[in-house]
Each structure stands twice: as C-alpha cells, then as structure tokens.
Amino acid sequence: MKIIFVRHGHPDYVNDCLTPLGHRQAAQAAVRLKDEGIEQIFSSPYGRAYETAQHTAKMLSKDVTKLDFIREIKWGSSNGEEVYAEGHPWDTSLYAISLGHALMDEEWTQNPPFCNNIVFAETERVAIGTDAWLESLGYKREGTNYRVVGDHTDRTIAVFSHGGSSTAVFSHMLNLPFFYLCRALCPDFTAITVLTLSDEKGTLTAPTIEIANDSRHIRSEGISYEM
Numbered sequence: 001m002k003i004i005f006v007r008h009g010h011p012d013y014v015n016d017c018l019t020p021l022g023h024r025q026a027a028q029a030a031v032r033l034k035d036e037g038i039e040q041i042f043s044s045p046y047g048r049a050y051e052t053a054q055h056t057a058k059m060l061s062k063d064v065t066k067l068d069f070i071r072e073i074k075w076g077s078s079n080g081e082e083v084y085a086e087g088h089p090w091d092t093s094l095y096a097i098s099l100g101h102a103l104m105d106e107e108w109t110q111n112p113p114f115c116n117n118i119v120f121a122e123t124e125r126v127a128i129g130t131d132a133w134l135e136s137l138g139y140k141r142e143g144t145n146y147r148v149v150g151d152h153t154d155r156t157i158a159v160f161s162h163g164g165s166s167t168a169v170f171s172h173m174l175n176l177p178f179f180y181l182c183r184a185l186c187p188d189f190t191a192i193t194v195l196t197l198s199d200e201k202g203t204l205t206a207p208t209i210e211i212a213n214d215s216r217h218i219r220s221e222g223i224s225y226e227m
Contacts, residue, residue, distance in 0.1 A: 016047040029190040053160035069129020072162040073122035103180035127167035154199040188215040201214040
C-alpha cells in the first residue's frame with residue numbers, strides 16, 4: 001500500500017479555513033497528485049485540511065472520509081506549571097538541541113521544563129488512532145511492525161492533515177522520536193510525504209519512506225515555512 005500524506009495549504013487559523021493562497025496551493029497539489037492512482041481520500045475533520053483535500057477529491061471525483069484521530073495535536077502545560085515555549089513542539093526541539101540534548105534519546109523529556117507537556121498525551125492519541133485505522137486497511141500492529149492481514153492492500157490512498165498530527169503518525173509508524181521528526185521534517189504547506197507498506201498477506205512489514213516533505217509544486221508562490 002502506498003499512503004500519501006499531504007499537509008493543508010496556507011491557512012486562516014482563526015477561521016479554520018484556507019486563504020486564497022492556500023486554495024491555489026491545494027489546487028497545485030491536486031495537479032501533482034492526479035496521476036498517482038489514488039483510490040481513497042481521507043482527511044482531518046478540521047476545515048483547513050478538509051478544504052485542501054476537496055481540491056484533489058474534485059479532480060479525481062472521489063469522496064473524502066474524515067478521520068478524527070488525525071486532527072491537529074495540542075500542546076501546553078498539563079498541570080499549570082511552566083513548560084518551555086508553552087509546549088510548542090518545534091520550539092521545544094530547538095531548545096533541547098541548544099542544551100546539547102540528542103533528539104534521538106528522549107530522556108530529557110522526562111524532566112522540567114519539558115515533562116509536563118500535553119503533547120505527549122496527544123501523540124499517544126494519534127498513535128492509537130493510527131493503529132486502528134491501519135488495521136481497518138489491512139495492517140495489524142505487532143510490536144514495532146505491521147502484519148499484513150488484509151486482502152486489498154495493493155492500492156494507493158491519500159491523507160490530508162496537519163504538520164503536528166502527521167509528524168505524530170510518522171513517529172509511531174517509523175518508530176522514531178516525535179521531537180526528532182519535528183526537526184527532521186518540518187513540512188511546508190501541502191508538502192507531500194509518501195510511505196509504502198508491503199502488500200504480501202501474512203508478512204510482517206515496516207514502512208518505507210518513498211518521498212519526504214516534497215513541496216516543489218508550490219515553491220513558485222514564494223511563501224516561507226510557517227508552523
């Protein structure tokens with residue numbers, strides 16, 4: 001199975017929708033995706049992701065299925081005590097690096113001012129939802145890998161979501177630390193990341209990264225990265 005993850009276009013966060021620029025980016029992403037053989041489209045229930053998905057869905061004459069677990073993650077103090085940068089994962093990872101922490105080793109997250117961040121519960125929520133969703137698609141989690149249990153796994157699907165929630169999905173599927181991926185990926189608007197899984201029924205498989213953070217289709221817009 002090929003799973004195409006797409007971040008939403010340039011947003012109006014206050015109104016949870018796309019800006020005119022975001023719609024242009026989503027239209028460009030749809031053109032980029034039109035020949036990928038996408039059979040099914042999923043989206044976060046949030047407006048900015050769903051509107052982005054609609055451009056591809058319209059081009060391909062497909063419906064969009066909303067997935068609640070892929071909604072954007074939250075961050076902040078879990079107990080009222082100080083948490084660095086209000087818990088913002090990307091600022092947190094930069095600060096951890098400035099202190100000399102290795103992001104592949106998350107022992108530092110067990111200590112103040114990092115440990116009381118609700119983002120940990122949020123990434124766990126995404127991980128649980130990811131496994132339930134993948135099992136519905138024919139992949140059952142076993143330890144750190146997936147058993148191919150379905151019959152129709154040789155297909156391509158697309159998922160439209162957010163920088164944070166998609167990073168949480170990648171962290172779980174790839175067994176890589178969340179804060180490490182916050183620095184390693186940093187997806188731009190409508191950035192495309194593709195993971196593939198074996199379709200051989202009965203085998204254990206792990207995702208292969210085919211494409212990561214590809215936003216070449218919008219670079220002509222000249223919009224800088226913004227999380």
